[in-house]
Amino acid sequence: MRPGAAYTGRLLRVDLSTGEWAVEPLDGALADQCLGGRALGARLLYDEVHPATDPLGTANKLIFTTGPLVGTLAPSTARWCVSTKSPQTGIYLFSICSGNLGVELKKSGFDVLVVEGRSETPVYLRITNGRPTLSSSAHLWGLDTFSTQEVLQQELKRFGTHSLACIGPAGEQLSKMACIISGRRAAGRGGPGAVMGAKNLKAIAVRGIGDVTVADLAGFMTCVNEARRRIDAAPFLRQALSRYGSAVSVGLVNERGMLPTRNWQSGVFADAQGILPQSFRENAVIKDLACPTCPIGCSKLCAGTDGSVSEGPEYETIYAFGSACGIGDIGRIVQADLLCDQLGLDTIAAGVTIAFVMECFQKGLVTSEQLDGLPVEFGRGEVLPVLLRKMALREGIGDLLADGVLLAQQRLAVSDDSFAMHAKGMELGGYDPRGAKSQALVFGAGPRGGCHHANGYVITAELASGLYDRFSVNGKGGLVRGARDLRTVLDSTITCAFAGIANGLDITAELLAAATGDDWDMTRLVEVGERCSNLERAYNGLIGIRREHDTLPGRLLHEPLLEGASSGQIVEMDALLDDFYATCGWDIVSGLPTEEKLRELGLADVADDLAEQVADSSLRA
Amino acid sequence: MSIGERILVFDPCKCTSCSICELTCSVAKERAFNSNKARLKVISEPDPANPDLLSCHMCDRPACVAACPTRAIEIGEGVGMVWIVKQDCTACRRCVSACPFGAINMWEGMLSPVVCDFCAGQPKCVQACPWAALQQSD
Numbered sequence: 001m002r003p004g005a006a007y008t009g010r011l012l013r014v015d016l017s018t019g020e021w022a023v024e025p026l027d028g029a030l031a032d033q034c035l036g037g038r039a040l041g042a043r044l045l046y047d048e049v050h051p052a053t054d055p056l057g058t059a060n061k062l063i064f065t066t067g068p069l070v071g072t073l074a075p076s077t078a079r080w081c082v083s084t085k086s087p088q089t090g091i092y093l094f095s096i097c098s099g100n101l102g103v104e105l106k107k108s109g110f111d112v113l114v115v116e117g118r119s120e121t122p123v124y125l126r127i128t129n130g131r132p133t134l135s136s137s138a139h140l141w142g143l144d145t146f147s148t149q150e151v152l153q154q155e156l157k158r159f160g161t162h163s164l165a166c167i168g169p170a171g172e173q174l175s176k177m178a179c180i181i182s183g184r185r186a187a188g189r190g191g192p193g194a195v196m197g198a199k200n201l202k203a204i205a206v207r208g209i210g211d212v213t214v215a216d217l218a219g220f221m222t223c224v225n226e227a228r229r230r231i232d233a234a235p236f237l238r239q240a241l242s243r244y245g246s247a248v249s250v251g252l253v254n255e256r257g258m259l260p261t262r263n264w265q266s267g268v269f270a271d272a273q274g275i276l277p278q279s280f281r282e283n284a285v286i287k288d289l290a291c292p293t294c295p296i297g298c299s300k301l302c303a304g305t306d307g308s309v310s311e312g313p314e315y316e317t318i319y320a321f322g323s324a325c326g327i328g329d330i331g332r333i334v335q336a337d338l339l340c341d342q343l344g345l346d347t348i349a350a351g352v353t354i355a356f357v358m359e360c361f362q363k364g365l366v367t368s369e370q371l372d373g374l375p376v377e378f379g380r381g382e383v384l385p386v387l388l389r390k391m392a393l394r395e396g397i398g399d400l401l402a403d404g405v406l407l408a409q410q411r412l413a414v415s416d417d418s419f420a421m422h423a424k425g426m427e428l429g430g431y432d433p434r435g436a437k438s439q440a441l442v443f444g445a446g447p448r449g450g451c452h453h454a455n456g457y458v459i460t461a462e463l464a465s466g467l468y469d470r471f472s473v474n475g476k477g478g479l480v481r482g483a484r485d486l487r488t489v490l491d492s493t494i495t496c497a498f499a500g501i502a503n504g505l506d507i508t509a510e511l512l513a514a515a516t517g518d519d520w521d522m523t524r525l526v527e528v529g530e531r532c533s534n535l536e537r538a539y540n541g542l543i544g545i546r547r548e549h550d551t552l553p554g555r556l557l558h559e560p561l562l563e564g565a566s567s568g569q570i571v572e573m574d575a576l577l578d579d580f581y582a583t584c585g586w587d588i589v590s591g592l593p594t595e596e597k598l599r600e601l602g603l604a605d606v607a608d609d610l611a612e613q614v615a616d617s618s619l620r621a
Numbered sequence: 622m623s624i625g626e627r628i629l630v631f632d633p634c635k636c637t638s639c640s641i642c643e644l645t646c647s648v649a650k651e652r653a654f655n656s657n658k659a660r661l662k663v664i665s666e667p668d669p670a671n672p673d674l675l676s677c678h679m680c681d682r683p684a685c686v687a688a689c690p691t692r693a694i695e696i697g698e699g700v701g702m703v704w705i706v707k708q709d710c711t712a713c714r715r716c717v718s719a720c721p722f723g724a725i726n727m728w729e730g731m732l733s734p735v736v737c738d739f740c741a742g743q744p745k746c747v748q749a750c751p752w753a754a755l756q757q758s759d
Binding site for chain 2: 295311
């Protein structure tokens, strides 16, 4: 790593407890080993936040990382990553969001922003032209994310336009499903908004004026043009995804009997007409939008019930508030999506939690009284806005639901946990793994809990490539491992996964070589990806995560799907895990990375930490 | 050509606010990635459904030229293209304020403002736009 060649070479550290700040050099060896984004965040978290840290305590940190391609014209790279210990899962968390916040950080001269400590009173952090200032946010406290950003933008006008990230009421209330909103986009999963709330940090505003520079501009632009050409030549990206957004998958997944419906009681949603791509396009979309630097433009400005206008929903939100809640009215889904953005709630977590309560109500496990008299029944779209507001403000039933499905199940005293649809406390994304077995490993063995893609995106390979028998467990460990190592690299440069469909490791290596002036090739890149996953796994291992935690809700393991094209299927988790661990070089019994694997990846210190902890725990046993 | 007729024709329906045009301009003109330094700007807030483009309209009687106290802005023959003669410019910013289209850019630390020169007739932003939301008028 050389400062000025895709990196600024500097890290900004702000301590909210003391109000002090410092600029530190970014360790070049760290950047060479971990690139940026997710992998760099994982390493810094490993080094700086002890595994026993209370996620909502003063010692937890918010590590905002950019990446070597961020701020350049490399397609779909205006992104930033936040790494922290998750209040929702209690384990490792990263969350990536698009928009210019990371670009502005780099233009301010920083690759990384570390926010630590806790302010006694509500504040916001402004970084203008590289200089951080903490100011009171008392006047913003209680405002939703859109109002917060409006007020701040007005207030900061005299300093120029800033990129903003903030929390809404949900984050202030320490909801474990609180996200961070930047513009109209979210760092959604795992509750990073609650970490901001616990630190009394309402918002971050960044404006930089410097250039983002690369080592070989002409060579880099040649690679950029090639990357653009490949995206233009990919019909899935420039025709399907551009036109319908990620909602394009709704029909395919439903046809395969994998669209989680009525809280995963079925994989076929009979009322899907209203959420199918063509209908979505015709009835909801009012404008095509793109994240900065993205030639695909999968973002859709949509009109919802009550005249609400939202950027989104995308596939996962359509699943969570749509099929999972038995709601086929796209207007209601748009309305719920917008409300979540304003309140600062993660849409997947909120939708899946509500779907769980709907099933409890269906089965008579909760009373109408417990639900504040609300008709929390499948298909009742009008209940969504009421519930979401209650959740964000912790009012009545909302207080029981505000922290996600795992705690909702416990608080409602529902003894059967087989249909609380989460893994390690994080609500599942919208692909039933009973119909595509590799997805079980993505949910069950992923680094941040039940996320649908952090452990690699496998749905296209399973459903559309023709290379895999989706019901078989054979070869699925390797499929996930390959998808995982591509994903961790993209998340570290930081490039959107959709752009990665056209621009894989080869073009990424070329872009990086031209940008940094260093030798990057595919082998070295895969190593970065693998190193990232092993660091994440080791960190979770130090927290106590073992093989027995790599599991899924009982419904997926024991209840065969009863209708549709995946009928009769369940998830064979043990066989899948054996294969995956073996492929990863992880211990089959414990699920921990082996010492050899860690040393091979240059993580000898991590191997020592893990060995020490394992020895300690066996002594205690 | 009347005042306000654009050389760069902008279609707000096609524009996705991806800002590729701005970064492309900054690379072409400043050899760096920095949208603050672009000669054009897409405004997509507060109404993302109706983006607008700020760029030089090649006015017949340019307000920027009239506003310049040192006559540092010259007009090209035939077309209304303007350029700023650096050695005559005092960085007073009057042209920036005078332009009704917000097309003249002068960022922090600059010694003289910049304006679109249409890349000698082959605008890079037009070539880079993924959705042909930017076109060159005849």
